Amino acid sequence: MGQADFLYDKFLGHFQYEPTESQDSFLHQMAEFLTGDDGDILILNGYAGTGKTTAISAVIGALTELSIPTVLLAPTGRSAKVLSRYAGRPAHTVHKQIYRQRSVGSDGFGQFSLAPNKAKDTLFVVDEVSLVGIDNSGQNSTALFGTGNLLEDLVTFVRNGNGCRLVMIGDSAQLPPVGHEYSPALAPEYMNSFGGVFWSSLTDVVRQQQASGILSNATSLRTLISEDYESGGNFFQLVLAEETVAVGTARHERIGGADLIEKITDAFDQYGEDETIILCRSNKRAVRYNAGIRSAVQYKEERLVRNDKLMVVKNCYQFLTDVKGIDYIANGDIVKLLSINHYEDRYGLHFAQARLLFPDYDDQEISAKVCLDTLESESASLTYEQQNALYQGVSEDYSHISSKKKRYEAVREDLFYNALQLKYANAVTCHKSQGGQWKCVFIDNPFWMDEYTVDDYKWLYTALTRATEKVYLVNFKDSNFI
Numbered sequence: 001m002g003q004a005d006f007l008y009d010k011f012l013g014h015f016q017y018e019p020t021e022s023q024d025s026f027l028h029q030m031a032e033f034l035t036g037d038d039g040d041i042l043i044l045n046g047y048a049g050t051g052k053t054t055a056i057s058a059v060i061g062a063l064t065e066l067s068i069p070t071v072l073l074a075p076t077g078r079s080a081k082v083l084s085r086y087a088g089r090p091a092h093t094v095h096k097q098i099y100r101q102r103s104v105g106s107d108g109f110g111q112f113s114l115a116p117n118k119a120k121d122t123l124f125v126v127d128e129v130s131l132v133g134i135d136n137s138g139q140n141s142t143a144l145f146g147t148g149n150l151l152e153d154l155v156t157f158v159r160n161g162n163g164c165r166l167v168m169i170g171d172s173a174q175l176p177p178v179g180h181e182y183s184p185a186l187a188p189e190y191m192n193s194f195g196g197v198f199w200s201s202l203t204d205v206v207r208q209q210q211a212s213g214i215l216s217n218a219t220s221l222r223t224l225i226s227e228d229y230e231s232g233g234n235f236f237q238l239v240l241a242e243e244t245v246a247v248g249t250a251r252h253e254r255i256g257g258a259d260l261i262e263k264i265t266d267a268f269d270q271y272g273e274d275e276t277i278i279l280c281r282s283n284k285r286a287v288r289y290n291a292g293i294r295s296a297v298q299y300k301e302e303r304l305v306r307n308d309k310l311m312v313v314k315n316c317y318q319f320l321t322d323v324k325g326i327d328y329i330a331n332g333d334i335v336k337l338l339s340i341n342h343y344e345d346r347y348g349l350h351f352a353q354a355r356l357l358f359p360d361y362d363d364q365e366i367s368a369k370v371c372l373d374t375l376e377s378e379s380a381s382l383t384y385e386q387q388n389a390l391y392q393g394v395s396e397d398y399s400h401i402s403s404k405k406k407r408y409e410a411v412r413e414d415l416f417y418n419a420l421q422l423k424y425a426n427a428v429t430c431h432k433s434q435g436g437q438w439k440c441v442f443i444d445n446p447f448w449m450d451e452y453t454v455d456d457y458k459w460l461y462t463a464l465t466r467a468t469e470k471v472y473l474v475n476f477k478d479s480n481f482i
Helices: 003-013 021-035 052-065 077-087 094-098 150-159 188-194 213-226 257-271 283-297 384-397 404-413 454-464
Strands: 041-046 070-074 099-101 111-114 123-126 165-170 197-202 251-255 276-280 309-312 334-346 349-358 364-371 420-424 427-429 438-444 467-474
Touching: 003 021, 003 052, 021 041, 021 052, 021 165, 021 197, 041 052, 041 188, 052 070, 052 077, 052 123, 070 077, 070 094, 094 099, 094 150, 111 150, 150 165, 188 197, 213 251, 213 454, 251 257, 257 276, 257 283, 257 438, 257 467, 276 283, 283 420, 283 427, 349 384, 384 404, 438 454
Parallel strands: 041 165, 041 197, 070 123, 123 165, 251 467, 276 427, 276 438, 364 420, 438 467
Antiparallel strands: 099 111, 309 334, 309 420, 334 349, 349 364
């Protein structure tokens, strides 16, 4: 028996079910990839319901049994936690693994350089690569990571090791990174330029998932996406067949605005607030949902109260002294409020001192200054005018420093300038939800026109596949259902 056949048999031994045709093909490819010399990158495009989690878990389990080192990575803290959960192994963010922070450079800007890869004969597994873009400067941030191209830096890091290989896993039907027209990590025309790249795909919905209403609809949307339909009268129709869905599989339900408060209340009771999310098309809609939930469901009168679920909406590189496992606080990270005090108004903005918990980073706690003005703002973060006023105000506080460079460094380290910008996180945009999973998902009707684009299908596909047990479709039109 050859090495590839031996490894393939090991993979099968860790499978719970009979593999589908595409799963079996992937296992063969994976075995050949790990034992051959023709390439060091394998990209797996796995659609929802095709058993991607099962296949990868089997591979990781077999390699662990054989003492072959593996490193599990994902683009965000949330997606790393999901990966860790199903793989049964710790997982980290890509940034944490491949970058290390440098001191402030000569221009005063914070920088992260590519870390050395000391690994030998190690398999790096990166999940949710549809989120990995080629512009890594960071939203609204002057900090620079490596070359500024996350995907290129990831490949370079792995290849800098001794005999290391890279497996990248994603779903091309999901939304691409913000600002991208497509997902570069899943695009052959881009990835093949690196050389030594193998491609695999999972397309067959596994038997255990075929009864799921959520996945059957997601599969129909994926078909529309793959056929590359353009706008011009095309439409989707979701199947509401809850009575035919097997007990224990994911279900969906259509509701109107009149039932919304009751259904959200029930979901919080049944699934928990941490396992319930409302997905919206815009920040404006998310703000309205969060305000309504806080008032009519949670009966919260104060602006912030203990256990509020919040989302960071701008990268931050402060407040992490002696905090293990977090190199920086990322745009999209979820935090829980433990306490808040010492309110202060400065530079036309409102600030407070808060104690925060990071559920996706082993419940690490930090103390940080937070900005309250973004909580109810319809903009993604502080507006340009607000950010500029903050910068100018903080700069004035350090006007006594004669050196321009040192003055700028002082501003960059200032606690008010670095205050965490937060939003309520019971409702978020679909883009912000990528890489995460919740038991119960409410999908707000984006108020589409009568003609739909591939981007519309991807939006709904991504939203549907965030749920593991229940989906509520809110205020969708009759024409959207069979």
